[in-house]
Amino acid sequence: MTSILPAEDTAAVRLQATSAVVDRDEAELASRLRLAVTRLHRRLRQQADGGLTPSQASALAGVELLGSPTLGALAVRESVQPPSMTRIVGALEEMGHVTRVVDSSDRRVVRITITPAGEAVLRHIRSLKNAFLADRLHGLDPADRAALDDLAALLERLVDGDES
Amino acid sequence: MTSILPAEDTAAVRLQATSAVVDRDEAELASRLRLAVTRLHRRLRQQADGGLTPSQASALAGVELLGSPTLGALAVRESVQPPSMTRIVGALEEMGHVTRVVDSSDRRVVRITITPAGEAVLRHIRSLKNAFLADRLHGLDPADRAALDDLAALLERLVDGDES
DNA sequence: TATTGTTATACTCTATAACTATA
DNA sequence: TATAGTTATAGAGTATAACAATA
Numbered sequence: 001m002t003s004i005l006p007a008e009d010t011a012a013v014r015l016q017a018t019s020a021v022v023d024r025d026e027a028e029l030a031s032r033l034r035l036a037v038t039r040l041h042r043r044l045r046q047q048a049d050g051g052l053t054p055s056q057a058s059a060l061a062g063v064e065l066l067g068s069p070t071l072g073a074l075a076v077r078e079s080v081q082p083p084s085m086t087r088i089v090g091a092l093e094e095m096g097h098v099t100r101v102v103d104s105s106d107r108r109v110v111r112i113t114i115t116p117a118g119e120a121v122l123r124h125i126r127s128l129k130n131a132f133l134a135d136r137l138h139g140l141d142p143a144d145r146a147a148l149d150d151l152a153a154l155l156e157r158l159v160d161g162d163e164s
Numbered sequence: 165m166t167s168i169l170p171a172e173d174t175a176a177v178r179l180q181a182t183s184a185v186v187d188r189d190e191a192e193l194a195s196r197l198r199l200a201v202t203r204l205h206r207r208l209r210q211q212a213d214g215g216l217t218p219s220q221a222s223a224l225a226g227v228e229l230l231g232s233p234t235l236g237a238l239a240v241r242e243s244v245q246p247p248s249m250t251r252i253v254g255a256l257e258e259m260g261h262v263t264r265v266v267d268s269s270d271r272r273v274v275r276i277t278i279t280p281a282g283e284a285v286l287r288h289i290r291s292l293k294n295a296f297l298a299d300r301l302h303g304l305d306p307a308d309r310a311a312l313d314d315l316a317a318l319l320e321r322l323v324d325g326d327e328s
Numbered sequence: 329t330a331t332t333g334t335t336a337t338a339c340t341c342t343a344t345a346a347c348t349a350t351a
Numbered sequence: 352t353a354t355a356g357t358t359a360t361a362g363a364g365t366a367t368a369a370c371a372a373t374a
């Protein structure tokens with residue numbers, strides 16, 4: 001088993017970096033990440049793990065994480081417009097994975113709550129071993145998995161915004 | 165400036181890992197990556213850097229990387245079906261970023277070649293400093309950027325498949 | 329017959345605009 | 352008037368099926 005990480009050391013390059021070089025490198029890195037994410041998304045799109053599309057799975061995880069968010073708050077987290085979230089939540093509700101409850105103190109507001117069935121689906125998704133990515137990751141040594149943990153954390157922070 | 169990478173060390177967890185735990189961790193990691201990529205893709209979708217959609221930019225980069233690939237080979241790399249690639253390439257051709265040339269030895273085959281204008285667009289995209297991701301990455305210290313370079317390489321390998 | 333790519337058509341996801349209900 | 356969410360409609364991206372050209 002070989003390491004999934006490239007062997008080359010970039011320290012020498014960094015030592016001679018000027019500010020302009022740093023800016024250029026950052027822009028190039030951003031471009032690489034963007035292209036890789038675009039292609040990976042297409043691969044992931046082709047499978048509906050646990051019967052959910054990627055968007056539905058992401059929204060359901062968001063409902064769990066945020067804890068009965070309003071539809072609007074969920075739309076913000078998922079970077080979609082409210083009408084799009086109405087549709088996604090409608091599909092999840094039809095499958096019995098969430099409930100939509102009108103807020104008693106402000107009846108314009110709808111709160112989305114995950115159901116036990118929804119929790120079960122999330123557990124199922126998180127345990128899938130034969131999905132595209134799980135297959136790619138299978139059998140990595142601990143060092144590579146640690147790097148991947150970092151990568152996942154990084155991607156999550158990049159999406160959520162960097163308030164630190 | 166703080167490090168973009170998480171501080172916690174996962175080594176302790178790994179040391180006590182049994183095979184079953186490793187499998188479960190891999191599945192969970194795959195799930196995290198999938199959800200993060202889904203949401204990040206939606207953020208990236210909202211901007212058309214350099215006048216290209218993410219799909220067009222990815223295909224154009226693929227043409228440059230593969231070096232005048234056939235339409236079919238490009239479709240495989242981009243994980244889309246041939247009819248989809250016909251459309252993407254058609255758009256790129258209309259913009260003058262690629263040319264479609266019938267192969268002389270097998271006239272069923274179309275070779276896609278990047279034009280000087282296409283190369284210029286790729287350079288432009290790679291130098292954008294105010295795109296969503298570039299903005300997120302701006303100001304990282306060299307150590308973090310080095311880590312990010314590795315993570316980008318890892319992400320690219322995950323998409324391309326792991327033939328090592 | 330098999331293969332490469334295109335055309336025709338339909339589906340999914342998301343967006344904007346207009347609307348309803350509530351504040 | 353302003354806000355939260357929904358409905359109506361349209362656009363982008365991709366897929367499958369059927370087809371044309373070539374091998």
